[in-house]
Each structure stands twice: as C-alpha cells, then as structure tokens.
Amino acid sequence: MQSLTKQAVAPYGEQRVVKGVRLLAELNELTAWHNQHCKEYRRILDVMYGGRRKAMSLEEVPFLPVRLFKTIELVSVPRESVVRTLTSSGTTAQQPSKVFLDKETAHQQSRVLTAIMKDYLGPQRLPMAIIDHAGVLNNRYTFSARGAGVLGYSQFGRDHVYLLNESMQINWEAIEGFLARHSAETVLLFGFTYMVWKYLYEGSITAGRQLDFSNSILIHGGGWKKLADQQVSNEEFKSGLHDQFGIHRVHNYYGMVEQTGSVFMECEAGFFHASGFSDVLVRQPESLEVTSIAEIGVLQLLSNVPRSYPGHSLLSEDLGMLIGEDDCVCGRRGKYFLVHGRLPQAELRGCSDTHQEGR
Amino acid sequence: MEVLAPHMDSANWKDGYKGLLAQPVLPPFDPVVLDFIDAVSKRLLLEVATRSLSELMVVAHWMRMAHLLELRREFRRQEGLRVARGVVVHFAPANVDSIFLYSWFLSLLVGDSNLVRLSTRRGLQMNYLLATINHVLDQPAFAAIRARNLILSYEHDDSVSTILSAGCDVRVLWGGDQTIAALRRLELPPLATELVFADRFSLAALNAAAIVGLQHKPFHELVCQFFNDTFWFDQLACSSPRLVAWIGERNDLIAAQKRFWPALKAYVTERRVSYPAVVGINRMTALYACAARGEIDHLPVPVTEFPARAHLGHGILGFREHHCGGGLFFETERSALPLLADILTSKDQTLCYFGFNRDDLTQLARILPTRSIDRMVPVGRALAFSHVWDGVDLLHAFSRRVDIN
Numbered sequence: 197m198q199s200l201t202k203q204a205v206a207p208y209g210e211q212r213v214v215k216g217v218r219l220l221a222e223l224n225e226l227t228a229w230h231n232q233h234c235k236e237y238r239r240i241l242d243v244m245y246g247g248r249r250k251a252m253s254l255e256e257v258p259f260l261p262v263r264l265f266k267t268i269e270l271v272s273v274p275r276e277s278v279v280r281t282l283t284s285s286g287t288t289a290q291q292p293s294k295v296f297l298d299k300e301t302a303h304q305q306s307r308v309l310t311a312i313m314k315d316y317l318g319p320q321r322l323p324m325a326i327i328d329h330a331g332v333l334n335n336r337y338t339f340s341a342r343g344a345g346v347l348g349y350s351q352f353g354r355d356h357v358y359l360l361n362e363s364m365q366i367n368w369e370a371i372e373g374f375l376a377r378h379s380a381e382t383v384l385l386f387g388f389t390y391m392v393w394k395y396l397y398e399g400s401i402t403a404g405r406q407l408d409f410s411n412s413i414l415i416h417g418g419g420w421k422k423l424a425d426q427q428v429s430n431e432e433f434k435s436g437l438h439d440q441f442g443i444h445r446v447h448n449y450y451g452m453v454e455q456t457g458s459v460f461m462e463c464e465a466g467f468f469h470a471s472g473f474s475d476v477l478v479r480q481p482e483s484l485e486v487t488s489i490a491e492i493g494v495l496q497l498l499s500n501v502p503r504s505y506p507g508h509s510l511l512s513e514d515l516g517m518l519i520g521e522d523d524c525v526c527g528r529r530g531k532y533f534l535v536h537g538r539l540p541q542a543e544l545r546g547c548s549d550t551h552q553e554g555r
Numbered sequence: 556m557e558v559l560a561p562h563m564d565s566a567n568w569k570d571g572y573k574g575l576l577a578q579p580v581l582p583p584f585d586p587v588v589l590d591f592i593d594a595v596s597k598r599l600l601l602e603v604a605t606r607s608l609s610e611l612m613v614v615a616h617w618m619r620m621a622h623l624l625e626l627r628r629e630f631r632r633q634e635g636l637r638v639a640r641g642v643v644v645h646f647a648p649a650n651v652d653s654i655f656l657y658s659w660f661l662s663l664l665v666g667d668s669n670l671v672r673l674s675t676r677r678g679l680q681m682n683y684l685l686a687t688i689n690h691v692l693d694q695p696a697f698a699a700i701r702a703r704n705l706i707l708s709y710e711h712d713d714s715v716s717t718i719l720s721a722g723c724d725v726r727v728l729w730g731g732d733q734t735i736a737a738l739r740r741l742e743l744p745p746l747a748t749e750l751v752f753a754d755r756f757s758l759a760a761l762n763a764a765a766i767v768g769l770q771h772k773p774f775h776e777l778v779c780q781f782f783n784d785t786f787w788f789d790q791l792a793c794s795s796p797r798l799v800a801w802i803g804e805r806n807d808l809i810a811a812q813k814r815f816w817p818a819l820k821a822y823v824t825e826r827r828v829s830y831p832a833v834v835g836i837n838r839m840t841a842l843y844a845c846a847a848r849g850e851i852d853h854l855p856v857p858v859t860e861f862p863a864r865a866h867l868g869h870g871i872l873g874f875r876e877h878h879c880g881g882g883l884f885f886e887t888e889r890s891a892l893p894l895l896a897d898i899l900t901s902k903d904q905t906l907c908y909f910g911f912n913r914d915d916l917t918q919l920a921r922i923l924p925t926r927s928i929d930r931m932v933p934v935g936r937a938l939a940f941s942h943v944w945d946g947v948d949l950l951h952a953f954s955r956r957v958d959i960n
Contacts, residue, residue: 236847243846481832542831
C-alpha cells in the first residue's frame, strides 16, 4: 500500500526499470493472493500454466481472457464482503461480465482513478457537466458500465449537472444555467464517447444551436465501436467538437470494466498512457507472443488494483500497437500506445441455435 | 416474410399456405416425387461441378435415383400399409445448410406436404440450392410438388410460427435448446405429433493398438477421414467428434497419440484450414472455463496449438457445454471400449469408431446410459445423413400405418 501512496503523487513519473521491478512484485503478490483465495483461478494456474505461480517478467504474469468473466464467476473474497457487482454486456455475447468488488478494491479503484485524473485536471474539483441523464445511476447494486463510469468520474467535479433528459434530448435550460454560473471557470465535461457524439454533438446540430464550451476539458470513453460503425474517427470527433462547441482539450480514456480505476488516458499527443498502476503488453493474436513496438496485436492489460477478483492480468479482444515507453512528447513516462478497435468477430457454422438470431 | 420456393409473391404466402393445406397427400414414393428429387440432384451436380461447392456434392449424391430406390426398399420393408401423415412443418437449423433438404425430402418421399422455415441468414451454398430447387419446381411436370410445398424465411415470429403449427400433422424442430423451448410453447393440433432434434455432442473412440499398427497409406486415409468428420462444418455439426477417447494399453496409447496428432496437424495445414484469430481466442476462453471448473486436468500441447487439445479430468461432465468448435479436442483414455460408458450422457449422439468390430460396439451399446449414443459409425461417416437420426426412423415417423384386419 505504501508504494501506491507514492504513485498517487506522480502516476507518470517512474522510469521503466524501476516500474518494471515494482509492478512485477505487486502482480506476483496478486497472483499469489488469487491463487490462495479463488479456487477457479488456482485450477487455471494448474492446468493452463502447468502450476506456475511466480512470474520472472511482466510477460510471464498469467493472464485470463477477458471473456471468461462472462462465462464464469470469479471472486477472491468471501461473497458476503462483496459490496458491488459491476456488469458489462460487451458487444457480442448475451451474457454480461460480472466483476465483484469488496470495499477495499472499490476504494482502491477510486484512489487510483483520482491520482490519474489529477494529472490531467489539476488538484481542484471542477464544475462538472455529465453528458447523460440522471437515471443512469438507478439500481445501486448492479451497475452498468455506464453507471459505474458516471459515478466514478463524478468525484472529480462539483455542481454536477446532467445535460440530457430521460429521452436523450439536450436539456438546454440546464446547460445554459450551468454555463452562466461558471462562465469564468474551466469546466469538466464527461460522457461516453457515443453519447457525446450522438446526443450532444448531433443533437445540437439538429437543433441548430451552438454552445460555448471553449473553457472546458472533455473526458470521454466507453469505446468506439458504435461510432466506428458510423465511420467517425478520433480526428473527426475532436474537430467536430471543436467546431461546434469550441472544445480543444479532449481526452479519451481506454479501459475495461474488469479493470475499473487504472484507466489508460489519452495524452495531449493523442496516445493512451499506462500509469504506475497499470501496464500494457501487445501480443500476436495467434501465437500470443509479445510483439515489438509498432506491431499490431491484441492488448494484454495489467493492473495492480484488482484484489477482490482475479483481474490483474487480462487478455483483451482489442487490437492495438505499442508506440514507445518513457519518451512521449507529452512528458509522461510509461508505455504509450494506440487502440485499433476490436479483433474482427467471426461466425462459425454448425447446428447453432436457430432461434437466437431474431431475439 | 419471404417465400423462397416455389416462385410466388411473398405477400401471398398465406394463400400459398391455404392452398397447400387443401391438397390431398401423395402416395409414398410417387414417381413424380422420385423424378423431382432426381432432377434436383442432376441439376445440382452440374452446378457443383462448375462451382466447386464440395459440400453440396454429398447432398446431391444422397438425392440420386439409385439411393432413392434404396430408401423405397427400406420403406417397404416396414410392416403393414403405410401412408403419408399429411402436412409436415420443418423448422430447419440455421447453419448446417443441408439438413433442411434431408428433413424435407424424406417427408416428401413418403407423400407428405411440407412447410419449411429457413433462417434469414443464408450463405452462398444455400442460395444455389434454392435457385436449383426453383428451377426444377417451375417445370410443368412438377405442378403436384409445387402445390404441396412451401419454403419460407422469416425472423422468428411466434405469430407466424403459430399459424404454421396450427395446420400441421407433424412438426419437426431442429436446433439449440433455446429454439426448441421457444417453438415447443406454440400449440399443435390435437392429432399432430412432434419430432425434436436438439443440440448434441459427439465423440470418437480410437483403438490405439490398431492405429499404431497401421501401414502408412491406411493411416493417412484415417487421418483424412477424421479431418472430414471434424472440420467440414468447423466442428460445429452435432455429429462431429469433439472428444477423442483413446482405447488400449498405456504404451499403445502414447504411441498412437504421438502418431495421430502430428499427422492431423500436418493435414490441417495441408488443407489450409485457418480461422480468424478470434476463433483461437474463443477456443482458449473455452479451455480456461473448463480448467476453472475442474473439467480438464492438463493440456498436452500449448494453448496456442492448432488443433487444440485438452485432457479431461475425472468425473466432471460439463465440458460439453463450453466447446465452441473450430478445432478443439478433448481427450480421455480407457483400457477397454465398454469402460467408456462412464463418461457418456444423454447429450451424446454419434460415436465415430476406428479399430473395433461389431461385437466390441454391441458390448458397449448394451450398457449405454439412458438416452446416450444414437449412432455408431466408422470414422469418416460422422456427417453422412441417414434416414435414422437421433434414434428416429424419419421414413417411419413421417408416415402412419393403416391397420387392415
């Protein structure tokens, strides 16, 4: 815990070698913890890793394919200490992922996210506008990824206002009141990528009304899949928001509900950054060998946060490319990378369910 | 709603349906039916030859006149006078294109009228097949077939399926558990019967000593046949083996595995079977889930190897649920074939065998757990469709007996 406090001051300050040694020790400790407290995880180490427990390098840290959280329940604390279950439906499977949080892990997620966000937002809480409707927080016990995101990021703002009403229309009155109250301040805008584009950007174009958000920082995330279908790139996204609202500080974050907290933020240069709480490896999709810089592969995400469930090392189904380490022009240390969307999905044949397709 | 055959305005499907209900049944193996199926077969063979659709070759072969006459002999061997039941509605499986043809043609052969519901997802092969069927149906000689058969395609819609079910004498359901549960809720007329072909699992039993002793040529032949059984439908056909049970003494088991798997891998490579990376990730995820549940106890080869292998643990049978096709083999060993009975469940349909004689197989068949294993076929015949399927003789089930005393 002491090392975490240190990073909380500077999540992007550690040099590669120092970080590598520290993170490996933390991840090995988590592997040992989950091995001891989650019998499913222990069996996985036995069968899939030949019983190996301790990794000699980050590449050797055992990983779980992220979709496993959709097919089985993995938890490393007694069920009665689970205070919250995060769910995400993902894009293909019918079954949602289930992530079990106890008090400690939930608290740690929020501390880690705070440390990362302070690096981008500064130490002060900013007036905050959420591009969603207030109903997204309903159901306290099983949060959707969107609800969890909104709740998690709300702690970085004050005087919160929701920019949309329940029918996903822009609440002009709320926005104008908010902007009038904070005309002299930097404000924080937060929303899911798709919601920002579809309801704020396109909504205001349809209404023919522009808004002045020039003194704001937009934090958005949750994936590009829906926008990629509409052929909207990150560049178009940014320039569209600039033209319509005057926003010029836009940070996308990348992460998954299975590793809430230790997100990868997009820096001013347009790259996602691993923080001191996380790391990323890129693996060749078939052989799973770690690839070299600038080679596309599937992303393996490491995080020192998950303790109530074995999610500290996950093989995602997202494609990406490592750009470099410790030498990004934005000045932050750590690995920086790009994400290129999901591994293309494919359908096999066979006597599959004839009924599912229509439902 | 789309009417795929015969040619008609899709908006008029209800008229087509009513017209069909008004038709009397045909006598079993009526010449017009035999000629129709044979004509489809001939035309299909022509197409297949020009377009290299090898999977349709098997279907076309099944439909040729010589085989139809064989089926007629089979049908006539049954006791008593058998006539068609009436109207059969077939809910075909979404992905194995050819199944609907077998279901439909067997029913047609015994004289029934047919409603066939196909998935809205159709591949290239299916489109050739439908075009061929329509071409033949358009011929004046087949007016009697045209009036009695209707192939429809619609997104699952209970209101339509209810209408189809209300007019039928036999309902045939092919598909996964969910499909079957959903369709079974829809009411049938009091006199109608139902045939259900649910999702199944299949395995292969290989005699280790026999494999070790094979000459090069028959060994290669075995590998090719095994490949056809498993990879033709990406190992997702219900009858494709997903578990390999090695039978024999320890030394033979090791030698047979050492000989078989590398040869299969080489042949898979030679045939250029490769799947998108996501299929590999799915396979791996399935293995992790099996490992987490204690269903497998070790991997004989690295997790990224293709085809993938996983060794079963003891006494836990849930591994069947995780399999996702695309070249993944569970493995287990027994010292003798009958000892395999302990792992079998009602989910198991086909046992593909190599190196066993009829006595060996009969010995196992006598001690099968309830409902398990409906078919034992030599390796290479897993996908060969028979009129006896899942323990049901379709020629029998699609007809009824008129008892004359």
